[in-house]
Amino acid sequence: MTRTVLAFAVVFLAAGSVLAASRAPSIEVELGEEQIYEGQSVAYRVTLNNIENPSPPELKGFDDFEVTPRGETSLNSSQIIFSFNGQPIEIRRSGRQYNYLLTPRKTGLLRIPGPTVTVDGKVLKGRELTLRVRAAAEQDVVILELAADRRAVQPLRPFTVTVSVLVKEIPSSPDIDPLTVQRGSLPVLSIPWIPDERLPKGITPATGWHDWLRSMISSEGSGVSINRLAEQRFSLLFDSPTLGFHPTPKRVTRRDGKGAPAEYWRYDFPRKLAATGLGRYSFGPVTLEGRFATGINDNGRLIGERIYAVSKRIEIAVEDAPEQGRPENYIRAFGRFQVRAELAPRKARTGDPMTLSLTLTGEGTFQDAVFPDLSRIPEIGGRFKVYEATQEVKEGSCRLTYSLRPLREGKEDFPPIALSFYDPQAERYESVRTEPIPIEITRAERLSGEEIVSGGGGAGPPRMGIEARREGIFANITDPAAVRNEAVSALGWFAGFAGAAGAYVVALLMIIGVRRLTGDRAAMRRRSAPARARARLRHALAELHAGKTRQGADSLQDALVGLVADWADLPEASLTPKDVCRQLAAFGTDEPLLADLARLLEACDAARYGAFAQDGRSLAGDAEELLGRLIASLKNQRLR
DSSP states (O other), rough: OOOHHHHHHHHHHHHHHHHHHHHHHHEEEEEEEEEEETTTEEEEEEEEEEEEEEOOOHHHHHHHTEEEEEEEEEEOOEEEEEEESSOOOEEEOOOOEEEEEEESSSSEEEEEEEOOOEEEEEEEEOOOOOEEEOOOOOOOOEEEEESOOOSSEEETTOOOEEEEEEEEOOOTTTTTTTSSSOOOOEEEOTTOSSSSSGGGGTTSSSSHHHHHHHHBBTTSSBEEEEGGGGGGGGGTTTOOOOBBBBBEEEEEEEEEESSOEEEEEEEEEEEEESSSSEEEEEEEEEEEEEEEEEEEEEOOOOOEEEEEEEOOOOEEEEOOOOOOOOTTTTTEEEEEEEEEEEESEEEEEEEOOOOEEEEEEEEOOOOOOOOOOOOGSSHHHHHHHOOOOOOEEEETEEEEEEEEEOOOOOOBBBOOOOOEETTTTTTTTEEEEOOOOEEEEOOOOOOHHHHHHSSOOOSSOOOOOOOOTTTOGGOOOOGGGSSOOOOHHHHHHHHHHHHHHHHHHHHHHHHHHHHHHOOOHHHHHHHHHHHHHHHHHHHHHHHHHHOHHHHHHHHHHHHHHHHHHHHHHGGGGOHHHHHHHHHHHHHHHHHHHHHHHHHHHHHHHHHTTTTSSSSSGGGGTTTHHHHHHHHHHHHOOOHH
16 A cells, blocks of 8 residues: 555656656757858747747857748647546647747857757857858859849949859860750759748848749759759759759869969859848858769779768848938938928918928938938928927838927018939939928917906997906806806715716726736737738739739738647747648648648649649639638637
């Protein structure tokens, strides 16, 4: 008996220890690889366990790395276990998972500091890791270069970044293209800014990445693989089982590793880009890894060597317009614009508020715009009190709203306002001017103290004026009938008090109810999910019917994925179609609906990446009916 009790106690204590450990806040860190080559990146994951409403971890001391966030995932879950006496114990897990991409800035054994997070005033720190970054071996068979036609530009001014692969000609076979002799896996060219979502923030491409690469596809499957596209689902983009890119080569002569002239085959991958804002933008490094022919043996067969090459990174400076010839009213906007002014009201008295709106429209960027201080314009500052403006920027337009108060009367026009911007295409400053606005300002009326206290005259029988008397206003009333009964009614007071108390209780209950409803962010997101999904679907259908197949496919997939993300309180950006189907299966969604959804999502992917041969409007056929079925299924599972 004693042994049985002791055994139960040990099991109970062990279960308690596990339960306590499962509830203790903790930080876990993981690294995708322990060793990489320079120029490569590595996945880094930070998991915050058992922390309610966590904030992103602080990554201090990561100076040796370029850190790129790659999304986050909720870890909220619950699990029921049973104790030795059959009592259920609920284990709740809360927290969040944060994903990053680390790109080393140097080679060697690099230290990855432990991330930190503050929980209830206490600082928790994750473990420190190390990463070995190997330098590329010296060789002259493959040379990788990264260059730009301009290293300094203004916003919206196009520039071209070119990745160049130079492969040494094959000894004794100089006329054979060295990128046509590979068998099996193609060399992998890794370009960090493909797809477009990975471009530096503020950089826009002249064409989408899929259209850019399409012209360089090899029908024979030769060349190089770019970012292993053939191994990913969006290889549907080109409908090719072996996706190789092989631009037209050029023959060039350059120095080899020994300083002697050597013949190379050069393959260029140029891409035209532009920046929307001022700053410095980094590109690279680019890497290439694969097997290349370095000679021919005695039997006439090629000799191959596995090679890893890396380029240097480059930086593009996006600068302000030139100082020479810069007008005083330059607003640091880039493009071509028109300006319109509106002033309301146009008739006012001195001191009355007026609203001035300046609307700038056209093609360009306002990202770094600095708008004028109207009080410094003598024709305006001398006549109006000018208050700080508010700014509203929308696509293709910028609206600036000023509050004014006129300081003097008159019928002079509100003066025109001149603004200057820089046109990067014409490479010169341009100016626009508003039209003068006719206004009429009159003097504000002033009442004397006598006019405020005494009654004014006018037609009709003479009235007794209101006089200021120490005895009070009733001292002027001579007719007792004009004075109402001032007696206090106890019944009226109690009725008023009871009504006020009842109104307070009702208001309090409403506030508590609203707080309960709005306090649960996840519940709010779930309640608004169907309406948000239907609105996004309407937008997608409009794009598809307008012939915008890629945009419509994107919007349609966003509507379906967003619905599941909102319902499950998950970050939408990190959900893939497979994640959506997996989450719906966990909700208990029936198989036919899952199959229909998977087919539609695959069709969206095909349309997005150019492999959808039919009219994009065929996507819209069953989308509305499928969304309705999905919403109904989610609501039914919720009721169960």
